[in-house]
Amino acid sequence: xxxxxxRILVTGAAGNSFSLxxxxxxxxxxxxxxxxxxxxxxxxVMLGPDQPVILHMLxxxxxxxxxxxxxxxxxxxxxxxLKGVVATTDAVEACKDVDIAIMVGGFPRKEGMERKxxxxxxxxxxxxxxxxxxxxAAPNCKVLVVANPANTNALILKEFAPSIPEKNISCLTRLDxxxxxxxxxxxxxxxxxxxxxxxxxxxHSSTQYPDVNHATxxxxxxxxxxxxxxxxxxxxxxxxxxxxxxxxxAIIKARKLSSALSAASAACDHIRDWVLGTPKxxxxxxxxxxxxxxxxxxxxxxxxxxxxxxxEWSIVKGLxxxxxxxxxxxxxxxxxxxxxxxxxxxxx
Ligand code: LMR
Numbered sequence: 022x023x024x025x026x027x028r029i030l031v032t033g034a035a036g037n038s039f040s041l042x043x044x045x046x047x048x049x050x051x052x053x054x055x056x057x058x059x060x061x062x063x064x065x066v067m068l069g070p071d072q073p074v075i076l077h078m079l080x081x082x083x084x085x086x087x088x089x090x091x092x093x094x095x096x097x098x099x100x101x102x103l104k105g106v107v108a109t110t111d112a113v114e115a116c117k118d119v120d121i122a123i124m125v126g127g128f129p130r131k132e133g134m135e136r137k138x139x140x141x142x143x144x145x146x147x148x149x150x151x152x153x154x155x156x157x158a159a160p161n162c163k164v165l166v167v168a169n170p171a172n173t174n175a176l177i178l179k180e181f182a183p184s185i186p187e188k189n190i191s192c193l194t195r196l197d198x199x200x201x202x203x204x205x206x207x208x209x210x211x212x213x214x215x216x217x218x219x220x221x222x223x224x225h226s227s228t229q230y231p232d233v234n235h236a237t238x239x240x241x242x243x244x245x246x247x248x249x250x251x252x253x254x255x256x257x258x259x260x261x262x263x264x265x266x267x268x269x270x271a272i273i274k275a276r277k278l279s280s281a282l283s284a285a286s287a288a289c290d291h292i293r294d295w296v297l298g299t300p301k302x303x304x305x306x307x308x309x310x311x312x313x314x315x316x317x318x319x320x321x322x323x324x325x326x327x328x329x330x331x332x333e334w335s336i337v338k339g340l341x342x343x344x345x346x347x348x349x350x351x352x353x354x355x356x357x358x359x360x361x362x363x364x365x366x367x368x369x
Pocket of ligand 1: 169196268269270272279280284
């Protein structure tokens with residue numbers, strides 16, 4: 022029997038970068054992630070080839086014509102799984118009954134800007150969207166925040182939508198997780214699908230800590246430790262970490278736009294694993310509300326290694342943390358504490 026369609030909200034869905042609109046201060050678009058993401062969802066990349074979907078796309082008024090253009094393209098693509106498209110600038114209509122909300126819209130970071138620069142603009146956007154989601158989304162709606170500063174935007178959303186369970190609010194660090202897998206795969210010249218269990222700890226920012234201490238590569242003779250195969254601790258503790266930490270900035274520098282296809286693909290991976298489960302023996306990284314695990318203060322949205330089953334994530338417990346890791350995990354937590362207090366100071 023055919024499954025009922027799942028309603029998925031994508032904010033910032035028009036996804037263009039108009040020079041005119043970039044002049045407007047209240048501005049939801051972020052690069053082209055939304056434009057890359059909606060066809061992936063409609064094709065079944067996110068929820069599987071037998072799951073029909075209805076797309077809800079929200080953007081700001083100046084982007085409405087472009088948003089209608091995206092709707093026209095979605096119709097023209099004749100995706101068999103796509104059972105409806107709502108394209109709107111009205112947050113209430115956009116949030117109505119959605120089962121999954123992917124928050125791509127936010128004030129975008131430009132070359133040379135730090136996340137902190139965009140904080141106050143995003144606090145007001147996320148506060149407003151929290152209340153629309155809380156009132157109008159389906160009761161068990163899962164929320165993924167992609168727009169930067171993603172962890173803190175997600176925290177603001179959580180604080181202003183108290184009736185949404187904290188388990189249902191997350192932010193994207195799967196992009197960083199996938200970047201770490203990619204760097205190891207390149208270094209070892211092995212297929213990326215054989216590399217697993219890297220960890221991104223902390224903030225989706227340049228203080229994140231990409232950790233390979235527990236990562237392995239599947240080989241013909243069983244799983245081998247990434248550390249042993251790379252056999253270069255110096256590289257793992259320096260260049261590998263900074264490459265992953267700085268990858269977003271490197272892409273902005275090269276493209277003059279934020280990453281889009283990799284971010285959209287990571288958002289699909291994040292939701293797919295959350296809803297359908299992580300493969301046995303594999304964990305992924307998700308920004309989730311800290312329960313105090315690994316000494317990370319609760320009250321932060323922090324990226325942890327998680328496994329997912331039956332639509333619920335759980336933090337992987339009991340991993341051994343060495344001194345080097347401890348320092349890096351605390352540094353990124355401290356940045357999140359600062360971001361949180363900056364965000365609170367912007368709330369009006
Ligand atoms: C990325 O990681 O590619 C994005 O978050 C861009 C950014 O602002 O760093």
